[in-house]
Amino acid sequence: MLYYLRMRIEVRVKPNSRSEEVQEDGHCLTVRVKEAPVEGKANKAVVRLLAKHLGVAEDRVHIIRGS
Secondary structure, three states: OOOOOOOOOOEEEEOOOOOOEEEEEOOEEEEEOOOOOOOOHHHHHHHHHHHHHHOOOHHHOOOOOOO
16 A cells, blocks of 8 residues: 655745755745746746755645745
């Protein structure tokens, strides 16, 4: 039998950054992306970086809500 783990992670996104990285900041992650928050470009970059950081496929990462 397969079990799937679901988890919610609080993420702070810093678009228009000079570099792309994921940093652990206590209770949340800070994701810095080079893309601007226009037409979903920054969101796509966040999904890509989080998937790589967590070691999962991109289609397993979903953005639930933005501020």
